[in-house]
Amino acid sequence: MIVEIGHYALVLALALAIVQGVLPLVGALRHDGPLMAMARPAAVLQFLLIGLSFAALTYAYVVSDFSLVNVFENSHSAKPMIYKISGVWGNHEGSMLLWVLILALFGAMVAIFARSMPEDLRALVLAVQSWIAAAFLLFVLFTSNPFARIAVPPLEGRDLNPLLQDPGLAIHPPLLYVGYVGFSITFSFAAAALISGRIDSAWARYVRPWTLIAWIFLTLGIAMGSYWAYYTLGWGGFWFWDPVENASLMPWLAGTALLHSAAVMEKRDALKIWTIFLAILAFSLSLLGTFLVRSGVLTSVHAFATDPQRGVFILIILIAFIGGSLALFALRASALKPGGIFAPVSREGALVLNNLLLTTSCATVFVGTLYPLALEAVTGEKISVGAPFFNLTFGPLFIPIVLAMPIGQMLAWKRGDLLGAAQRLTLAAAIGGVGALALYAMRGGSVVAPLLCGLALYCIVGAFVEVASRIAGRGVPASVMFARARGLPRSSWGTAFAHAGVGLTLFGLAATQWGVERIVTAKVGEPIEVGPYQVVIRSIEPRTGSNYREWVAHSSVLSGGREVAQINPSRRNFAARQTMRTEAGIVTLGLGQIYMNMADQHDGGAVDVRLYWKPYVALIWIGGLVMSLGGLLSLADRRLRIGIAKRAKVRTPVRASPQPAE
Amino acid sequence: MTRKGRRLTLISCALAVVAIAVGLGLYAMRDGVVFFVTPGELAAKNLPPNTRLRIGGLVKPGSVNRTDGRNVDFVIADTLGEVKVSYTGLLPDLFREGQGVVAEGLLAGAQFKADSVLAKHDENYMPRELADSLKKQGVWQHNGEAAGTSGAPAK
Numbered sequence: 001m002i003v004e005i006g007h008y009a010l011v012l013a014l015a016l017a018i019v020q021g022v023l024p025l026v027g028a029l030r031h032d033g034p035l036m037a038m039a040r041p042a043a044v045l046q047f048l049l050i051g052l053s054f055a056a057l058t059y060a061y062v063v064s065d066f067s068l069v070n071v072f073e074n075s076h077s078a079k080p081m082i083y084k085i086s087g088v089w090g091n092h093e094g095s096m097l098l099w100v101l102i103l104a105l106f107g108a109m110v111a112i113f114a115r116s117m118p119e120d121l122r123a124l125v126l127a128v129q130s131w132i133a134a135a136f137l138l139f140v141l142f143t144s145n146p147f148a149r150i151a152v153p154p155l156e157g158r159d160l161n162p163l164l165q166d167p168g169l170a171i172h173p174p175l176l177y178v179g180y181v182g183f184s185i186t187f188s189f190a191a192a193a194l195i196s197g198r199i200d201s202a203w204a205r206y207v208r209p210w211t212l213i214a215w216i217f218l219t220l221g222i223a224m225g226s227y228w229a230y231y232t233l234g235w236g237g238f239w240f241w242d243p244v245e246n247a248s249l250m251p252w253l254a255g256t257a258l259l260h261s262a263a264v265m266e267k268r269d270a271l272k273i274w275t276i277f278l279a280i281l282a283f284s285l286s287l288l289g290t291f292l293v294r295s296g297v298l299t300s301v302h303a304f305a306t307d308p309q310r311g312v313f314i315l316i317i318l319i320a321f322i323g324g325s326l327a328l329f330a331l332r333a334s335a336l337k338p339g340g341i342f343a344p345v346s347r348e349g350a351l352v353l354n355n356l357l358l359t360t361s362c363a364t365v366f367v368g369t370l371y372p373l374a375l376e377a378v379t380g381e382k383i384s385v386g387a388p389f390f391n392l393t394f395g396p397l398f399i400p401i402v403l404a405m406p407i408g409q410m411l412a413w414k415r416g417d418l419l420g421a422a423q424r425l426t427l428a429a430a431i432g433g434v435g436a437l438a439l440y441a442m443r444g445g446s447v448v449a450p451l452l453c454g455l456a457l458y459c460i461v462g463a464f465v466e467v468a469s470r471i472a473g474r475g476v477p478a479s480v481m482f483a484r485a486r487g488l489p490r491s492s493w494g495t496a497f498a499h500a501g502v503g504l505t506l507f508g509l510a511a512t513q514w515g516v517e518r519i520v521t522a523k524v525g526e527p528i529e530v531g532p533y534q535v536v537i538r539s540i541e542p543r544t545g546s547n548y549r550e551w552v553a554h555s556s557v558l559s560g561g562r563e564v565a566q567i568n569p570s571r572r573n574f575a576a577r578q579t580m581r582t583e584a585g586i587v588t589l590g591l592g593q594i595y596m597n598m599a600d601q602h603d604g605g606a607v608d609v610r611l612y613w614k615p616y617v618a619l620i621w622i623g624g625l626v627m628s629l630g631g632l633l634s635l636a637d638r639r640l641r642i643g644i645a646k647r648a649k650v651r652t653p654v655r656a657s658p659q660p661a662e
Numbered sequence: 663m664t665r666k667g668r669r670l671t672l673i674s675c676a677l678a679v680v681a682i683a684v685g686l687g688l689y690a691m692r693d694g695v696v697f698f699v700t701p702g703e704l705a706a707k708n709l710p711p712n713t714r715l716r717i718g719g720l721v722k723p724g725s726v727n728r729t730d731g732r733n734v735d736f737v738i739a740d741t742l743g744e745v746k747v748s749y750t751g752l753l754p755d756l757f758r759e760g761q762g763v764v765a766e767g768l769l770a771g772a773q774f775k776a777d778s779v780l781a782k783h784d785e786n787y788m789p790r791e792l793a794d795s796l797k798k799q800g801v802w803q804h805n806g807e808a809a810g811t812s813g814a815p816a817k
Contacts, residue, residue, distance in 0.1 A: 341665065341668070342668075343668075344668065344671045344672075352672065352675075353675070356675060356676055356679050357679060360679050360680060360683045361683075363683065364683055364686070364687055367687060368687075381697065382697065382698035383695050383696060383697050383698065384695070384696050384698065384716060385694060385695050385696075386694065386696060387694075388690065388693060388694035389687075389690040389691065389694030389695060390690075390694075391694075392686055392689065392690035392694055393683065393686045393687050393690050396682075396686055397679075397682070397683060397686070519732055519750075519751055519752060520732075521732065571755075580755040581755065582755055597752070599752040599753070599755075600752075608732065608752055610751075610752050
């Protein structure tokens with residue numbers, strides 16, 4: 001019964017989504033108040049209906065209702081509760097339901113929190129958001145219905161793919177989806193602005209918090225996904241340039257560019273066309289990612305069942321939304337008046353450079369991801385574009401971004417002083433240079449890693465120079481400095497932290513060069529050297545988990561003969577699917593990690609192990625967290641509070657005029 | 663600076679960045695790209711040594727020979743040919759005789775020196791290139807229960 005209610009709620013949500021997509025739009029075009037006003041309750045109700053549907057599916061998983069195909073195929077009664085619940089989105093149908101749930105969540109949040117927005121803009125935003133929801137609800141109901149029943153229910157389910165039975169499944173997909181799907185709302189804002197023809201700095205102010213929310217979650221989702229892959233796939237890699245990872249990186253790059261160009265649009269009323277374009281682009285790339293992952297053109301952990309019908313359906317949605325929005329864009333863009341003028345050397349100029357580099361690097365990722373698919377479709381030849389391609393293209397484009405980041409923070413709006421900025425960065429550059437030299441002297445090897453680490457140090461220190469110069473001064477007492485620090489706009493702190501996070505991640509990435517890998521056949525009690533540490537396997541014992549059995553190698557990490565940590569890698573055998581999975585043992589020592597993996601056991605107590613010492617590796621993910629913290633600080637800025645936008649600045653709506661610009 | 667001058671600066675900057683990106687891309691395409699072949703195609707193609715390739719097929723039953731702890735020799739075969747592969751390192755959990763694998767590495771004469779081996783990850787998963795080529799050769803055996811499963815590359 002509960003399942004049927006969930007199914008019915010989903011159908012109802014579709015009907016409501018169509019109504020919400022049409023009536024407020026008509027209302028906005030005809031300036032009809034009551035029609036526009038129905039958008040808000042409709043958006044909230046739509047979210048509640050999809051939420052009810054999602055809850056019903058979760059309930060079916062919790063009680064292990066194997067009369068549902070979806071539950072039968074992906075669950076097992078012996079599975080721990082956390083994986084029963086997170087298993088809801090550990091499969092194609094459920095993950096698409098989560099997709100539309102988050103889509104509706106953003107609509108509902110705009111309806112509830114964005115009180116100060118003009119009525120017609122909000123009606124249009126919610127209408128466009130509802131079109132997207134309607135398209136994906138159709139997709140779920142017609143091609144991926146999670147509520148399909150089995151005529152004769154089996155007694156036991158087939159269990160979830162062991163690779164997905166991990167706490168990561170509870171965290172990574174929801175975070176990533178909030179980010180990924182969050183760009184739908186910026187897309188809706190862009191489409192609404194294009195329909196109404198009112199594209200001004202106030203629009204940028206309304207859209208910025210939503211972009212920030214999506215960006216924060218996408219950053220966290222990518223970092224979390226990377227860490228999950230790192231500890232679960234068993235060989236210590238954290239980024240594979242896998243098409244599915246690229247599919248999340250592309251919206252992140254476009255979204256990062258959007259955040260920066262929206263700042264220019266908000267402050268200086270410039271880059272309007274470009275900002276709207278980026279808002280469309282970021283969500284288009286999210287849609288493309290969904291297509292790549294869900295259509296079955298790729299095989300990866302993320303691609304669940306493959307069904308060509310689904311691919312075609314998503315492709316149609318993709319073409320309709322991207323094509324439609326770009327057509328609207330082409331129609332309206334030429335009518336926009338160009339905004340504020342700025343010199344090439346200025347904050348705006350730096351942000352333009354940032355956008356140029358970010359979108360170009362995004363394009364290289366796009367080419368590397370889609371070229372093999374295109375080539376195969378055209379010539380039938382099969383190639384894989386791997387890390388070497390991306391390191392050679394993406395890397396060199398990202399270095400100037402990092403170099404320019406602190407300088408851009410230092411430049412004034414309209415006209416900046418490059419020499420002055422460079423002088424104020426002397427300290428940062430010196431720390432970077434000294435750091436690079438010191439690391440080279442200490443570690444030797446290739447010069448690339450120390451240079452990149454130096455660059456990272458420059459970036460981290462440089463990120464705070466601007467803030468520091470506004471706080472500190474000769475002879476200023478500490479209490480005054482503290483008061484100044486508190487008085488600074490939170491968005492300044494946000495910028496500093498986000499930029500420093502990039503530096504931290506870069507440092508961690510560069511330091512991978514100094515990693516040590518050992519693959520040995522080890523006996524119990526025999527120490528194995530790995531980097532500055534030794535690892536000793538104390539014993540290898542069997543253990544029984546809820547739905548698996550495993551062999552655990554209880555081991556100690558020694559430094560100078562003293563035990564500093566314990567590490568327990570294992571191999572699990574999942575009975576329901578007859579599958580093995582290796583569980584890596586990881587200990588964090590300082591910022592580095594020892595990573596240990598167990599393979600085959602030989603007769604006589606020896607075992608094949610793979611050991612890594614990865615110095616500074618934790619910085620890669622700490623950097624991601626710090627970036628998100630920066631985003632959060634920016635979000636907390638008074639100016640950007642969603643409800644305050646109206647009072648903060650007198651809006652001067654610029655109606656798109658029919659005459660061409662200039 | 664005039665509006666026109668500003669626009670010109672912007673466009674030339676953009677062109678420069680794009681040109682650099684295209685240059686880098688073309689350069690990287692030369693060695694950043696790896697072709698996928700089956701043992702049969704490899705025999706027909708006569709490629710020069712030290713070519714970087716991905717070879718996909720089935721592990722020939724009885725061919726797996728662990729020379730010592732971590733050095734493994736095995737044969738990847740399909741209906742049209744076979745190729746000897748040597749690999750140093752830990753094989754993925756699901757590496758078994760008679761199962762689908764994809765090995766990536768360098769061609770050294772008749773031998774293939776693999777530096778990574780990807781195995782089929784569960785009952786229904788197989789690297790897509792491999793599934794395609796096996797289907798073409800008519801040796802594809804699928805139990806028709808593909809729904810709801812997934813796999814990941816193991817290196």
